[in-house]
Amino acid sequence: MADDASTPYALTDPEKLLQPSVLFIEDDPRIGAITSEILGEHYRVDWVTTGAEGRSRLFGMTYDVAIVDRRLPDADGLELVREARGSGITTPVLMLTALGSVDNIVEGLDYGANDYLTKPFHFEELEARLRALLRGYRAEQKSYDIGDWRLLPQSGMIESPDLQRVTLTRAECTLLTTLCSSPQHVFSRAELLRIVFSESDTEGTIDTYVSYIRQKTTRHIIDTVRGHGYIIGEPRD
Structure with a gap:
């Protein structure tokens, strides 16, 4: 297959x-x-x-x-x-x-x-x-606006509303970029495991990395859709 x-x-x-x-x-x-x-x-x-x-x-x-x-x-x-x-x-x-x-x-x-x-x-x-x-x-240095934040995938950075840049790990950056690529789509944990990590990992891996990203940025950078998964947020800080 x-x-x-x-x-x-x-x-x-x-x-x-x-x-x-x-x-x-x-x-x-x-x-x-x-x-x-x-x-x-x-x-x-x-x-x-x-x-x-x-x-x-x-x-x-x-x-x-x-x-x-x-x-x-x-x-x-x-x-x-x-x-x-x-x-x-x-x-x-x-x-x-x-x-x-x-x-x-x-x-x-x-x-x-x-x-x-x-x-x-x-x-x-x-x-x-x-x-x-x-x-x-x-x-082209493509970027994504996430509310008042800006993700810079090629440099592995995310820029805060006051223009401070935060360094992301490769996995954190890939997870955010994936969510940004389809901002109206709710990604299940299984989808994100397949795309960002490995299907052999547990779904708790996704929750862990969402927590890492929120700690580095803001709570609503990623929104939880209860019972379904995650969607990119629209934080206004």
Whole structure:
């Protein structure tokens, strides 16, 4: 199954937390397995095989870059990218496809893809293109406003209303960024375990890190939705 190939964040592997995260949407089991294994040396790869699951991950989680196959069993990868761009998702996208004509490439770029790589491809080229996308994306220094606070994911900092910067751990920053990526979504503890830590950890891990973040910032930086999970707050300090 695709989830078996994904690499979760793990408290026991802090070096892995520093690697860029990749959403890989590819239905071919051979290409998916080999590519995930090779990229897994330098990236945290989340491999899924359908457009529906890819959409759920792209819209509900935070990734540094996405690789999207053009022809999926239940969707057109271009439509998925266009929908993401229309929803304000700026994750850089590398379109992966066997359709390599100039018209196909232009269409992919017009739909919102940042780059286009045709099959078959060399893994060295794939990794070079990913590095280029990441350099451009990180140069933008994306930030999130959380009420009167501002999260700066690339620097691992959160800025208070009086412009004091607080340093977050990688896990704390990833947890906050995940919540910020879908501000209207209530994340269950199980979702957050899968995204930020590991499904082998207990749900109490989430509660512990929410407490850490609140202690460093303010109580309402993250709101508890009783019986459901957590949602990003709107603190006004």
